Amino acid sequence: MKDQLFAVIDVETTGGGINGNRLTEICIVLLRGPIVVEKFTSLINPEKDIPRHITALTGIDNAMVADAPRFYEVAKKVEEFTRDAIFVAHNVNFDYNVLRNEFKELGFEYSRRKLCTVRLSRKLIPGLFSYSLGRLCDSINIPISNRHRAEGDTDATVILFQRLLSLDDDYKVINSFLHVHSRQATLPPHIEAEQIHGLPESSGIYLFKDRQHKVIYAGKAIDIKKRVVSHFYDRMSKEYQLGQETYHIDHETTGSELVALLLEAECIRKYYPKFNRAQKRPGAVYQIVSYTNQRGILQLALERTNKLRESIGTFYSRALAQEKLEFLCREFSLCPKYCSLQRNVEECSHYSIVSCEGICSGKESVQAYNEKVRAAITSITEESSTFVIREKGRHFEEEAFVLVKNGTYQGFGFIDAEVQVSRVEDYEPFLKRQTATYHTHKILSNYLRKQGTPEVIFFENEQETEMEKPVAGAHRNALIMATHGTLTMEF
Template structure:
């Protein structure tokens, strides 16, 4: 290993993610036996405009690179210069992926073993608040001139790497990072490997946080550790950028996937994380509403909204809402016209519902009709289910539950198997209250559709008899209040 050639590399770029990043400057210093034996540096014409914010950071503008060689003109030099070397950089994934991207545009494959001086520093010089090149150089007294230019950053990284070599005399740490079976170089630079190793292999949610401890991504998993690692092994630009911004990972065990989904949904609602897409915006719900028209008739209608109101009934999709409206219209002998199931102003003529008793022809009194509508509304309110979905807890002695009261999600919790749970009030000491939303409804509805009544405990709020768990796999009809 002492005669091993190391290529310490830094690139300046146009910015814009891995796929759109083009090189504006590159510097490569070759290190052998702890000494610099050669160096190559040049500006590069990126063949696109350099954004103003990049120029403000690096000082490199369009005029400076106008007459510089394009990458295809230096590609052979870069490949030959690093041919027998280990690719070393501060936050190596960035520089390595940018250079690989340039070669890929030329239809060429570029592959080198690589080492990250951020991760090596975390291992060999632990305990520092920041491992950015500038901060680390200030802390351990490494001269860092001409920052954010390729040669200035390479010169500082060379000195840092020389110190790291002196702290790893038998190369045990470097060899472990170079091991093909090791994922060290793939992990984000700001996250200590110990933090990854300590992640549980159980069901729950995980939160990626930036340097300011702000949640930038919330996810759920059956196996937290496996799912977190899958983000870092993914080569997509979005996943790479997520890894670059992640400094801390928090997690919360839930025992089972249903609770993981519900808790994840709440974190997305609460933190509005930068890298989450799903569930960030309220989805459309369909509600059965009632109002009194000019004739004094109580009329039912279907409303579309993104806010959950305490309406007669709220439904997951339009088809489900129309089916319920048709069902109560037929059951209570209501008029399709006054249930907004047809738009005619004449006598109702619904294709299926034929048992209207004449309110549309004024052969039925308004008072009599309104009594039927009130009975229909009452039936909708009374048919709201109250139940708990029980499942695997965080330990073998624990039971997890999600609670729905009168059709509305109330929250989740855990209780010991030794607890006597006989009625809905018995859940309250263990209940963590949560807001209901379109998304929590969709999660519970999907779970019931998939698993049926298995492990669902129903409660009749009018009865004093204790409930019995239902272990059937028959689908459950669940409507949201």
């Protein structure tokens, strides 16, 4: 293996999700063993605008790539350069998937064996504080210049990889990283082993597609490769049939399990895959509604529905909705009879709520009572917080975030750790907008209820000043939103 070719690669991109991330620059250094043989580097016209925050990070703007070759003009060079080589990169799945998607846009399958210098470094140089490229190079005295440009990062990765080769003289570790699980030899008939080999061992979602590339199953996993393989070795007839109908597998890494859950829900809503049973239907929700009765009294009531209607608050369980009604009744001295907590009674006599001030017995005026009801309704609206949940990203130099604005789930995104954010508006350029549904409401509610100390940042009244509260307080306020607040949903 001393004559093995390695292609050390780094790419810069426009940013975006699985289908929108386009190349702006590529650098490939070809090594035979530890010896550098050749280098190829080029700017790439991504055929779309480069966002300003990407330009701020990389220095690559629209003018720089205006006259650069498009990917199809360099695709043959890239394919030939890497044809007999093992694909090497720092956080290899990112660079590999960007290139694979570029080839897919041209109608070609791109498949190479991969090595990740992050994983190799963790194995061969254990115990470092950080394995991000910049900090790792600082730790072991590797010079790195022209940071966040393809050639500068590739040159540093080449030196790092040469160090790793010197620490693995018999290639024992490298061979173990390249080893394909033997049971993959019995994969379903239409799945190539390379498709499985190219899957990451990290959190994200995966899509099984049929011959026509129609999505037939969407799933989420903490380890995508392990979870995908498990489908094909399950003896249940459903899993067998899924394997027989699967021709293609796509995936998107998220780093965060929460983001994976939310993205899975969006894929099921969008594609309605034939093999997914859960989340295909929204399920019943419970809504607090208000109406004026014949006496002119503003009443609150609880409705169960499968369709979203105009309401004061929406809840995914009856218990939560009932709890909220009882809370409002006590907090604002409302009448249990006119909050649908007691029926068929002349005057209220609730077993635990004794705060009624007499609207049911004529001791309180309708006008005064209705003012209290309006205040209760306003209180629910004010609980609809704007906040961000921060999670780990897809690699060491990135953070994931989930944005809820005025009580409504907006979507998720990823931010480079070097980008400064201090206002809710700062998250917008990085946001991948999603549809708020019954299932995203439930996912967020369960997450906030179960997590002991999630990293939540609250923004007050959407002003420019960020009001970051202590974790315990943030968790408590988030739980109020999750259990009692309002989320806008679509079905």
